Amino acid sequence: MTSVDEPARPNGRIRDAARTQAEILDVATQEFARAGYDGARVDEIAARTRTTKRMIYYYFGGKEQLFTAVLERAYGVIREAEQKLDVEHLDPVAAIRRLAELTFDHHEQHPDFIRLVSIENIHGAEHIAASEKLGRIGSPALDVIRRILAAGQESGLFTADVDAVDLHAMISSFCFFRVANRHTFGALFGRDLVDPAQREHYRTMLGDMVIAYLTADRATD
Amino acid sequence: MTSVDEPARPNGRIRDAARTQAEILDVATQEFARAGYDGARVDEIAARTRTTKRMIYYYFGGKEQLFTAVLERAYGVIREAEQKLDVEHLDPVAAIRRLAELTFDHHEQHPDFIRLVSIENIHGAEHIAASEKLGRIGSPALDVIRRILAAGQESGLFTADVDAVDLHAMISSFCFFRVANRHTFGALFGRDLVDPAQREHYRTMLGDMVIAYLTADRATD
DNA sequence: GCGCTAATGTACGAACTAGTACGTTAGCTA
DNA sequence: TAGCTAACGTACTAGTTCGTACATTAGCGC
16 A cells, blocks of 8 residues: 555556557446446546546547447447357247347346446437447347247247247346346345346246247137 | 516415425426436426425435335335236136236336336335335235136146246236337337337237246146 | 414535546657 | 657536525414
8 A cells, every 4th residue: 555656567558549448438337337327427437447537538528428339339249149149950949949048148147238228218218319330230139030930930830920029029028127127126025036046947937938929829810 | 477476376275295295206206207316306306396495305305215205105106006906806817918908007107107116226226125115015916916826727727837926027027128118129129119009919919928828838847 | 363383495505527628658650 | 769649647627416504484273
């Protein structure tokens, strides 16, 4: 505390624009996810970075644009993960179940992203609307779902005639709720939806639900 | 603007503690739902009330307690609605579908409540935890679900062995997501989940999903 | 009618916070 | 190695925002 004045630079370069920007984005992601847009403090983000507040404004322009950049990167990560989906070699039922499970896993592994989405919805998705990058990038997952669904429906395995977007909404609902609302749900009902011991239980429940919906006997008209 | 000095009091009493408190809660609910906890402005709430900021602190103590009071009242409304549930005269399948539909309707009719819940989750449900009223009030809906579920499982109609809390989570997921995430979902996928023209579509989809899950043939072990 | 207290209004302050003016330097290039 | 610019740091400000000290009054109980 008294004798340390940080003489060594363990990481080499002092000036590294890309690294500085990435570090700001990392910390900003945490801070926005922690406290919401208005609750997040630019000073706090700066303090937890190896650089200063000046740099945030230098690279991003302002708090609003910083949040947009955070969202853009977060959605980029999702898209990347979705592009690695490899389930189409399975039969439609197994493929959908696997897809649901991967969606489930991804939500669980990225609670910060879930929080950012919640926050963005509180603000009417105005940052997404203002972003060129996020304008209308569908998701790769949607194409995958579309193809599986077509195969399943054609073969007669799937009786429901949902489209891909609605099925995606159904799967996401369950995964999203479990992570996003775990605090209020836990406080009100005394059950931790993200309890590791219950993970498999909920993962199976999701798959069962989606498959049951897609393959149900439709006795009615 | 020049000649009006509000001579008439259309509503009678000038001093009415209950009314003042209720008015503050009404406006606060809107303001918190609009902007989130940190985005909400105490001055703004006061300005949109017939009273002053002083009264907010007089009756509620502070911003934090005001938000808690808003949550308490909002959850109270839910509980009231759930107490009016009257579906147990139906057979289990119809009863669950009806319950799901009523949950669906309630979410749609109370978007502000959904937003408050999202906001409270961003803050780790700390206000619920700090509230005596909200400590551990289960929901009346849960009891209803429990009874329907028991009847359906006993009669063999329901093959799934979910418990009431998990089924409640499943139903709520879909309803909640549709309202809470409509902005980001709409911006990203170009589909408005709350489009009135699609209301019946999603309502049916929810019912189909839940019933399919509960009544599916479980061929496996 | 009188007094007492709950209820209310005004004006202000202390602290915080997004954003900026100004100054400095690393390190590439010619 | 001289100079130029992207990258970076410091110190400050203007405006906002929660909260409060102080002053006032309506209206109930006696």
